[in-house]
Each structure stands twice: as C-alpha cells, then as structure tokens.
Amino acid sequence: MNPVLIGYSFLALAIIFEVLGTTFLVKSEQFTRLVPTLMVAILYICSFYFLTQTLKTIPLGIAYAIWGGVGIVLTAIIGLVLFKQSIDIPAAAGIALIIGGVVVINVFSTSVGH
Template sequence: MSPILVGYSFLMLAIIFEVLGTTFLVKSEQFTRLVPTLFMAVLYIGSFYFLSQTIKTIPLGIAYAIWGGVGIILTAMIGFVIFKQSIDIPAIIGIALIISGVIVINVFSKTVGH
C-alpha cells in the first residue's frame, strides 16, 4: 500500500474519531455524564493519534485543513440530523465554501502527491 494511501486512511480515521468525539461532547452535557464524557475523551485521543500518523506522509497544513473542513461538514450534518439543530443560509454558504476549499486542496494542490 502506498504511503499516501496509508496517510489518507489514517486521516479518514482521525476525522471519524473526531466527529464521533464531538457527538459525545454534546451527549456528555458539559461533562456531567460520565460514560459519554469517557467516550468523548477516548475518541478525541484516538483522533489525535491518527492525525499524528497522518502527518508522517501528508503535510501538517494540508492534513489539518482536510481534518478540520471535513469534520466541520460532518459535525454540522450530525447536528442537523441527530440533534435537530437548524442550519440557515449563511451557514450553508459557509459549509459550501469549506467543501470548495477541501476540493481545491485535493484536486489542484501539488503539495501532496495523489
């Protein structure tokens, strides 16, 4: 398996763990519920572990931009679907701009070999 593919696999895991951790952050009710708080902490630690593995092959700035951007998008979707939080037009435009940025990085940037 190529190092870039491994790096992106670790990045995908980092994003999944971060989004799940953030979901449990809401469920922890400001750290007043022990089990969701513990899940949140373990998931965040896992996310940073996988992000640390990612930056062995993908530059930090690129990895962090993708991790943050995709995390924001998925977290907003979870907030909308699971927690019934509303998303207004400016938020949708902002999320579209984030998606555009992630696409530009992955399609046009020569920083990382694809």
C-alpha cells in the same frame, strides 16, 4: 501499499474519531455525565493518534485543513440529523465554502502526491 494512500486512510480514521468525539460532547452535557465524557476523551485521543500517523506522509497544513473542514461538514450534518439543529443560509454557504476549500486542496495542490 502507497504511503499517501495509507496517510489518507489514517486521516479518514482521524476525522471519524473526531466527529464521533464531538458528537459525544453534546451527550456529555457539559461533562456532567461520566460515560459520554469518557467517550469524548477516548475518541479525541484516537483522533489525534491517527492524525499524528497522517503527518508521516501528508504535510501538517494540508492534513489539518482536510481534518478540520471535513469534520465541520460531518458535524453539521450530524447536528441536523441527530440533534434536529437547523442551519440558516449563511451557515450553509459557509459550509459550502469549506467543502470547496477541501476540494481545491485535494484537486489542485501539489503539496502531496495523489
């Protein structure tokens, strides 16, 4: 299997675990509820594990930019859907710029083979 594809698969898992962990931050109520707090810790550990596996094939700056950018977008969506949080126009514009940055990295960067 292509090492870069494996790297991006690990990155996808890192993003999923990070977003789930961040979602449980709300449920932990500032770490006052045991089970959600444990879930935060477990999910973040899983996320960082898969992020370290990603770094075998994808440069740190590229992996972290994608991890952070996609994580921000997914977390904002979860905030909208699950927690009924609103996003104003400047926040939506900022999120659109983040998406644009992730697209630019993936389409135009030669730092990692696609």
